[in-house]
Amino acid sequence: MPPLKTSSNKSIGIKEIAERANVSIGPVDKVLHNRGGVSKATRERILQAIKDLGYTPNILASRLKSSRDYTIAVLIPEATEIIPFWLAHNTGFEEALKEVSPFGINISILTFEQNNEASFKLRVDEVLHDGYDGIFMVPVFYDETIRLLQHYKDLNVPVIFFDSNIPGLSNLSFIGNNSKDSGYLAANLLDYTISKKGDILIASIERKEDNHIQFSAREEGFLTYFKNTGRRILRFTDNTGNEQTISKGISAIFNDNPHLEGIFVVNGIDKIAAAVTPAQKCNYRMIGYDLIEKNIQLLKNGAIDFLISQQPQKQAYQGIKLFYDYLILKKPIAPSYYLPLDIVMKANIDYYRFL
Amino acid sequence: MPPLKTSSNKSIGIKEIAERANVSIGPVDKVLHNRGGVSKATRERILQAIKDLGYTPNILASRLKSSRDYTIAVLIPEATEIIPFWLAHNTGFEEALKEVSPFGINISILTFEQNNEASFKLRVDEVLHDGYDGIFMVPVFYDETIRLLQHYKDLNVPVIFFDSNIPGLSNLSFIGNNSKDSGYLAANLLDYTISKKGDILIASIERKEDNHIQFSAREEGFLTYFKNTGRRILRFTDNTGNEQTISKGISAIFNDNPHLEGIFVVNGIDKIAAAVTPAQKCNYRMIGYDLIEKNIQLLKNGAIDFLISQQPQKQAYQGIKLFYDYLILKKPIAPSYYLPLDIVMKANIDYYRFL
DNA sequence: TGCCAAATAGTTAACGTACACTATTTCGAT
DNA sequence: ATCGAAATAGTGTACGTTAACTATTTGGCA
Numbered sequence: 135m136p137p138l139k140t141s142s143n144k145s146i147g148i149k150e151i152a153e154r155a156n157v158s159i160g161p162v163d164k165v166l167h168n169r170g171g172v173s174k175a176t177r178e179r180i181l182q183a184i185k186d187l188g189y190t191p192n193i194l195a196s197r198l199k200s201s202r203d204y205t206i207a208v209l210i211p212e213a214t215e216i217i218p219f220w221l222a223h224n225t226g227f228e229e230a231l232k233e234v235s236p237f238g239i240n241i242s243i244l245t246f247e248q249n250n251e252a253s254f255k256l257r258v259d260e261v262l263h264d265g266y267d268g269i270f271m272v273p274v275f276y277d278e279t280i281r282l283l284q285h286y287k288d289l290n291v292p293v294i295f296f297d298s299n300i301p302g303l304s305n306l307s308f309i310g311n312n313s314k315d316s317g318y319l320a321a322n323l324l325d326y327t328i329s330k331k332g333d334i335l336i337a338s339i340e341r342k343e344d345n346h347i348q349f350s351a352r353e354e355g356f357l358t359y360f361k362n363t364g365r366r367i368l369r370f371t372d373n374t375g376n377e378q379t380i381s382k383g384i385s386a387i388f389n390d391n392p393h394l395e396g397i398f399v400v401n402g403i404d405k406i407a408a409a410v411t412p413a414q415k416c417n418y419r420m421i422g423y424d425l426i427e428k429n430i431q432l433l434k435n436g437a438i439d440f441l442i443s444q445q446p447q448k449q450a451y452q453g454i455k456l457f458y459d460y461l462i463l464k465k466p467i468a469p470s471y472y473l474p475l476d477i478v479m480k481a482n483i484d485y486y487r488f489l
Numbered sequence: 490m491p492p493l494k495t496s497s498n499k500s501i502g503i504k505e506i507a508e509r510a511n512v513s514i515g516p517v518d519k520v521l522h523n524r525g526g527v528s529k530a531t532r533e534r535i536l537q538a539i540k541d542l543g544y545t546p547n548i549l550a551s552r553l554k555s556s557r558d559y560t561i562a563v564l565i566p567e568a569t570e571i572i573p574f575w576l577a578h579n580t581g582f583e584e585a586l587k588e589v590s591p592f593g594i595n596i597s598i599l600t601f602e603q604n605n606e607a608s609f610k611l612r613v614d615e616v617l618h619d620g621y622d623g624i625f626m627v628p629v630f631y632d633e634t635i636r637l638l639q640h641y642k643d644l645n646v647p648v649i650f651f652d653s654n655i656p657g658l659s660n661l662s663f664i665g666n667n668s669k670d671s672g673y674l675a676a677n678l679l680d681y682t683i684s685k686k687g688d689i690l691i692a693s694i695e696r697k698e699d700n701h702i703q704f705s706a707r708e709e710g711f712l713t714y715f716k717n718t719g720r721r722i723l724r725f726t727d728n729t730g731n732e733q734t735i736s737k738g739i740s741a742i743f744n745d746n747p748h749l750e751g752i753f754v755v756n757g758i759d760k761i762a763a764a765v766t767p768a769q770k771c772n773y774r775m776i777g778y779d780l781i782e783k784n785i786q787l788l789k790n791g792a793i794d795f796l797i798s799q800q801p802q803k804q805a806y807q808g809i810k811l812f813y814d815y816l817i818l819k820k821p822i823a824p825s826y827y828l829p830l831d832i833v834m835k836a837n838i839d840y841y842r843f844l
Numbered sequence: 845t846g847c848c849a850a851a852t853a854g855t856t857a858a859c860g861t862a863c864a865c866t867a868t869t870t871c872g873a874t
Numbered sequence: 875a876t877c878g879a880a881a882t883a884g885t886g887t888a889c890g891t892t893a894a895c896t897a898t899t900t901g902g903c904a
Contacts, residue, residue, distance in 0.1 A: 147890050148890070148892095149890075157853070159855090159890095160853060161852080164852095166891095167893095171851070172853085173851080173852060173853090191891080192553075194550075194889090195549075195890035198553055198861095199859050199890080200859085236548055312840075315837070315840075323834070329684075359836075474831065474841050477837070479674070479677060481670070481676075481678075482670070502860055512883070512884085514861085515882095515883060515884050516882080522862080524863085527883085531882080546860090549860080550860035550862090550889090552861090553859090553888095553889045553890070554861045554862045554888070555861075
């Protein structure tokens, strides 16, 4: 039985196409790139030859010759002390660049303040003015996002959203997690780890600089799971950010609800986890989001039981490679790419730290 | 604030190096490829110029010129009705090939029977005879693996293991899961989902065609977790493969152990899951391995609670890309690449199905 | 019919590298 | 000092594509 060789015997190039169509390579290239200046008849012959011989362009040679550069603008919130989350994307960008930069793909990272529409607008202005070959962005502010999309729609420049999505717009694609499903997953998992009659608390730290759409979706998914189960669900929301206040609030809930067994933290799990004493901790399970360093420590010392990763690095990596697929390989792009919802716990955290 | 441009202004080629070292491109190329025929003095000058200017070879041009092909032999067990697991790798191989085949990397898939050393030996003979530029293999049989390694060690041909590892050999690298840690993870998760005093059953279907080293490691990790916890652990092993026998065996254990709450299935979870009635199922949790279609169905209908994925597609994909890194990019390769231990349940299975 | 612009087709020079081939230099032996 | 082989350095072509440039054909109009 002969081994399954995956190589094509003899690669056919534009020369072979030209020969088969009885023309020189000039018109072939024109047809391939829709550059016009080819009579209808020969155009047909060339297209037929391409079909017959199964031409696949040699991207190496193509790239070598036309050293056209593609610059992707990356519109991403600034990582801060409070929200270090956005730092994680960088390793993904770097990794992707290693693979695609030989093909002339560069990125310009344009950061903005997540709670400051003016700073976002400034970046959009910049992007519109400078003219990029692709936009990879977190669509935080609706109106400005629309403005950007409208400008680039006519230019046929790919705009891909990541992290959070605004459905129904003219962006080429979205890459990220399904927030609602992640909430549903958290509920499913929490349900497994507490007793049938235990109560559940949904907690969150609300900050103006956060992306509320995503958080609502998480909660919605979570509640969907428990709909009609008779499970008692409590709610705690802090918008002070003050440790004392949070601590008191949580303690009060604990005292008032002896049957509390699970906590689902929509956002700011480090703050919530800090508000709980180890003595209290042994009585409930806590699940939340984001594999940032602080949370990883809390997971390791047992203050948090489960984290759901949004895989920022992977979003960044795959996102940039989507531009490579689209711009260089001319592959079709799906309207959305949902990354797996990874469940991370103490026993497998080390395998998720650097990816 | 200017955007962080990641592009290099002007790429340095061998021409620039030659100029700086006061030679023509000929000797530069000779130095770059250690082809000799260069005097020590000019060699030094050239190396210095390379260092000074920070030369990075243009892999596109390089590849275009020398259309040297690399063929990787993939030694992988044959997928069968009983063990469809090995089918999953194919999509990973295909995906990887799409990216690396422009660089001249091909693969030859050589399958063997997992429980038949002779068939393995045949493939090893083939590999030794035909001469490959890289070997990607599951080292199922020790002696033959050694034989292969010894032959290729002198030739400096990269041999990478995947799926299961034999430590301490001269292979370049390993990519796969850490089986022991996966067992530990399963224990940790199961511990979360059952009550403090529940008993646990470790079950497995032993078949001669299986990889026992991996299974032992899983069990070892599992037991490590429960060491000194006082948890009562039972054991069920079937080596008949007969449905009736398994069913009876499992039933007997259920009857004899009313406190049984969790089942860890080392291998053959579909068989074990089938042996349990829905009525019994609601009293325990079941965790096991392999995202094969049969198991996915069982997960969906609730017969299985958790599956740990070995990510065969990712192993295949990343493995082939390792050869690309090594052969084309000349990047250093780590001795092992452990993939994340993914926890899959009903609520997130759909995100794991096609990757 | 002849002329000329427009349309179409053909030619060629790179892109950066690899490597075979040719040219030059070095240096020991006479 | 001269010759010539060995060692070293330089040259040129090709890889497949792109796109500018040149050559040819077409066809409308006087």
